[in-house]
Amino acid sequence: MRPFTVHTGAAVPLLRDNIDTDAIIPSREMKTVSKSGLAAGLFAPWRYSDAITRAKNEEFPLNQPLYSEANILISGHNFGCGSSREHAVWALAEYGFRAIMAHSFGSIFKNNAIRNGLLPIELKWPELEAIARWIESDPKNHQIMIDLKTQTVNAGPLGELIFEIDDQAKNMLLNGLDEIGLTEQLESEITAFENRDRKRRPWIYLTGD
Amino acid sequence: MAQTLFDKLWQEHEIKRLSDSQSLLYIDRIFLHERTGAVALHGLEAAQRQVRRRAHAFCTMDHIVDTFPGRTDKTLMPSGTDFIVATRHAAHDAGITLFDINDPDQGIVHVVSPEQGIALPGSTLICPDSHTCTLGGLGALAWGVGSTEAEHALATSTLRVQRPKNMRIHYIGEIPEHLSAKDIILATIAKVGAGGGAGHAVEFTGAAISYLSAEERMTLCNMAVELSAFTGLVAPDDCIIDYVNGRAFAPKGDDWNKAFQHWKTLHSDASATFDRKFEIDLTTIKPQITWGTSPEHSIGFDEAVPSIKQAATPAQAQAWSRALQYMDMKENSKLSDYPIQAAFIGSCTNSRLSDLRIAANYLASTSNKVAAGVKAICVPGSGRVKRAAEAEGLDQIFIDAGFEWREPGCSLCFYAGGENFGTQARIASTTNRNFEGRQGLGARTHLASPLSVAASACAGHLTTAEYV
Numbered sequence: 001m002r003p004f005t006v007h008t009g010a011a012v013p014l015l016r017d018n019i020d021t022d023a024i025i026p027s028r029e030m031k032t033v034s035k036s037g038l039a040a041g042l043f044a045p046w047r048y049s050d051a052i053t054r055a056k057n058e059e060f061p062l063n064q065p066l067y068s069e070a071n072i073l074i075s076g077h078n079f080g081c082g083s084s085r086e087h088a089v090w091a092l093a094e095y096g097f098r099a100i101m102a103h104s105f106g107s108i109f110k111n112n113a114i115r116n117g118l119l120p121i122e123l124k125w126p127e128l129e130a131i132a133r134w135i136e137s138d139p140k141n142h143q144i145m146i147d148l149k150t151q152t153v154n155a156g157p158l159g160e161l162i163f164e165i166d167d168q169a170k171n172m173l174l175n176g177l178d179e180i181g182l183t184e185q186l187e188s189e190i191t192a193f194e195n196r197d198r199k200r201r202p203w204i205y206l207t208g209d
Numbered sequence: 210m211a212q213t214l215f216d217k218l219w220q221e222h223e224i225k226r227l228s229d230s231q232s233l234l235y236i237d238r239i240f241l242h243e244r245t246g247a248v249a250l251h252g253l254e255a256a257q258r259q260v261r262r263r264a265h266a267f268c269t270m271d272h273i274v275d276t277f278p279g280r281t282d283k284t285l286m287p288s289g290t291d292f293i294v295a296t297r298h299a300a301h302d303a304g305i306t307l308f309d310i311n312d313p314d315q316g317i318v319h320v321v322s323p324e325q326g327i328a329l330p331g332s333t334l335i336c337p338d339s340h341t342c343t344l345g346g347l348g349a350l351a352w353g354v355g356s357t358e359a360e361h362a363l364a365t366s367t368l369r370v371q372r373p374k375n376m377r378i379h380y381i382g383e384i385p386e387h388l389s390a391k392d393i394i395l396a397t398i399a400k401v402g403a404g405g406g407a408g409h410a411v412e413f414t415g416a417a418i419s420y421l422s423a424e425e426r427m428t429l430c431n432m433a434v435e436l437s438a439f440t441g442l443v444a445p446d447d448c449i450i451d452y453v454n455g456r457a458f459a460p461k462g463d464d465w466n467k468a469f470q471h472w473k474t475l476h477s478d479a480s481a482t483f484d485r486k487f488e489i490d491l492t493t494i495k496p497q498i499t500w501g502t503s504p505e506h507s508i509g510f511d512e513a514v515p516s517i518k519q520a521a522t523p524a525q526a527q528a529w530s531r532a533l534q535y536m537d538m539k540e541n542s543k544l545s546d547y548p549i550q551a552a553f554i555g556s557c558t559n560s561r562l563s564d565l566r567i568a569a570n571y572l573a574s575t576s577n578k579v580a581a582g583v584k585a586i587c588v589p590g591s592g593r594v595k596r597a598a599e600a601e602g603l604d605q606i607f608i609d610a611g612f613e614w615r616e617p618g619c620s621l622c623f624y625a626g627g628e629n630f631g632t633q634a635r636i637a638s639t640t641n642r643n644f645e646g647r648q649g650l651g652a653r654t655h656l657a658s659p660l661s662v663a664a665s666a667c668a669g670h671l672t673t674a675e676y677v
Contacts (some may be wrong), residue, residue, distance in 0.1 A: 022644040028626035078404035084339040086355035112355035193224040203460030203468040206264040
């Protein structure tokens with residue numbers, strides 16, 4: 001996994017609530033049994049005015065030249081709610097996004113993001129609105145700096161904003177760790193648990209193992 | 210210390226506390242499907258890892274398979290065959306149980322796992338599918354994950370999980386006649402909000418909830434994810450123990466005796482505390498139909514579509530305005546003013562035998578037929594549901610009324626580039642998501658109960674049976 005330490009970049013506001021994973025990438029855009037080739041389908045329902053010809057919807061921020069460099073997304077409540085499809089995170093990452101700032105996240109989306117080096121940052125609604133206004137005033141030049149180690153977002157005149165993140169998630173992101181590899185090191189504890197649990201709940205352990 | 214049901218299930222599965230908020234939990238059962246499961250199995254293979262406990266992992270074909278009679282690996286969805294074939298090979302190579310297309314017990318993952326006794330009360334079950342919370346209806350701690358977490362669970366029989374808080378949604382009063390579990394959960398989402406359950410495991414409680422059947426409890430818990438909750442739960446009781454008894458993968462003999470005695474202890478202690486509590490009076494709930502593009506946009510059938518000035522915040526006003534525009538609806542209008550072009554009965558929310566019975570009973574008792582210009586489809590949730598329905602003659606009732614009777618699968622719950630009801634079709638649907646484009650390009654989905662969808666199909670416009 002690509003580590004996340006410090007990132008400075010341009011942002012694009014999409015200040016809507018409940019942006020679901022069907023909007024981030026609709027099922028029809030998940031065309032292969034693969035984690036890649038998904039960026040073209042990102043926000044397809046809003047990015048294209050015609051799903052077949054892929055004619056661009058010029059009003060959608062991602063299609064505006066002012067936001068062509070954006071790699072931080074600013075959104076509202078409950079971003080990434082809905083389907084568990086990790087394709088939503090893969091599509092955002094492949095498009096170039098490194099962080100999503102929102103008031104809250106769908107819980108499966110948030111877990112998926114952390115496991116793919118895409119940093120989910122939770123901020124208060126007035127903070128998000130203020131950042132969005134500042135970005136919109138000069139999208140090309142107003143850049144945001146995110147420092148995961150200090151858990152801070154620096155957005156020009158708005159100064160330094162602090163965000164919360166779980167220690168384990170932070171450590172994984174900072175070091176780009178393979179979570180499965182980490183857990184495999186706990187195999188003896190897992191086996192010990194099973195030996196105890198098998199006495200308590202023998203019906204859980206199906207034959208063949 | 211007094212514990213909630215969720216606290217007990219968490220404690221039983223906690224192998225190790227990794228931080229203040231994260232624990233390593235033991236995962237009892239893993240279920241995959243052909244949409245997201247093959248990616249997880251491929252990832253495992255690429256990293257040269259094995260499925261740690263093959264007997265605890267299962268897979269079905271439900272998301273992409275066509276539901277036409279006589280279906281094969283070929284699909285209307287472009288490239289759908291690739292997903293089916295890749296999943297079949299990956300499941301075979303991994304040595305896990307697969308409910309393949311021609312398996313008599315194939316079906317929607319959250320219909321198959323309870324009816325096979327794979328999901329058990331008190332067990333942990335994960336699946337790369339957000340509606341895994343359905344199994345909370347049996348008292349299982351079950352939740353949806355992404356493909357990477359599914360890979361983790363396959364490789365280690367565990368997951369690193371952020372501990373959610375406890376929420377209780379307590380229902381008072383009796384359930385009015387004609388009101389279904391679907392109406393109750395839609396009304397609940399409207400009250401609590403589509404993000405209202407974020408970071409919480411939700412237990413549904415109340416005397417009336419204990420009178421719901423196992424299938425109705427699954428419908429209730431199915432949509433906990435539409436509250437953005439970690440999962441939903443109903444405490445298991447004798448009704449659930451009876452439901453599980455005798456199923457293919459359920460405990461037998463001495464194990465069964467131990468299991469059900471244990472399951473009887475799985476309920477929240479009387480003095481357990483919850484971080485958030487809601488109380489909902491069932492007697493105030495009317496049959497629900499959604500008007501917008503979020504499950505929280507749900508109203509009683511006879512209520513007016515809200516006007517934007519009723520919105521609580523500017524953000525909500527903006528969301529309502531977008532939703533009305535997308536749905537091509539007017540503020541303050543009546544739902545019955547809107548003709549539909551399609552009706553869909555099925556999905557992991559409402560495709561079990563009791564759902565089909567309710568719709569079929571309505572059709573048989575009224576002799577109503579599907580209105581001209583409405584395409585109506587009924588898709589049983591599994592091969593078992595289909596056979597049981599056919600044994601009761603429900604298939605013939607649906608067919609005589611003008612419904613298509615299909616093979617099991619997720620079908621038109623979502624549009625994957627294949628079958629759909631037509632661009633901008635207005636659909637009365639027993640599914641769980643009314644998101645923009647969910648059922649087709651520009652499709653306008655109105656979520657409702659099986660009874661309301663059957664009644665709408667026959668009326669040709671949005672309605673419910675109570676009012677026909």
